Amino acid sequence: MLTHRGALAMLAAAADHAAQLQVPQCIAIVDRSGEVMASLRMDGAKFLSLRSATAKARTAASTNAATGNLDMTIGLALGAATEGGMTPLPGGLPIRYEGEPLGGIGVGSGSGDQDRAVAEAALEAIGADLDI
Numbered sequence: 001m002l003t004h005r006g007a008l009a010m011l012a013a014a015a016d017h018a019a020q021l022q023v024p025q026c027i028a029i030v031d032r033s034g035e036v037m038a039s040l041r042m043d044g045a046k047f048l049s050l051r052s053a054t055a056k057a058r059t060a061a062s063t064n065a066a067t068g069n070l071d072m073t074i075g076l077a078l079g080a081a082t083e084g085g086m087t088p089l090p091g092g093l094p095i096r097y098e099g100e101p102l103g104g105i106g107v108g109s110g111s112g113d114q115d116r117a118v119a120e121a122a123l124e125a126i127g128a129d130l131d132i
Contacts, residue, residue: 002102004037007029011038011040013122014105015040016121019042021114021117024042024045024109025109025115026045027040027042027053030106033061034062037103051084053107055079055085055106056089056090056092056104056107057092057104057106058086059104060093060094061101064094066094067089067093068092089108090115091119092106093123095128097126097128105123
């Protein structure tokens with residue numbers, strides 16, 4: 001189970017990595033049911049990106065897969081069907097430990113590659129599976 005301590009450790013690691021990249025980010029961490037456990041909008045991050053970061057986290061948790069791999073037409077339909085609750089945008093990763101799904105992390109406000117790198121740094125902080 002993803003604990004609040006694990007979520008906070010991931011949040012800190014993600015923010016540290018974003019600061020190293022000099023790209024302020026919005027970061028959201030959800031449990032396996034999609035409920036937000038921790039979130040942050042770093043100073044200077046785009047304020048609407050917190051919503052997309054949360055959608056990325058929920059999408060990754062729901063599908064147990066990284067975001068950004070869906071055909072955009074299907075992804076847009078998914079976003080419309082869930083009223084923005086899910087998104088095809090890159091930057092969302094599932095949180096898994098020893099193969100067990102625990103939730104998802106979503107990052108937004110940078111490029112897709114930057115968002116994903118920040119999410120990966122968060123997973124590394126808790127030793128989560130990186131076979132994504």
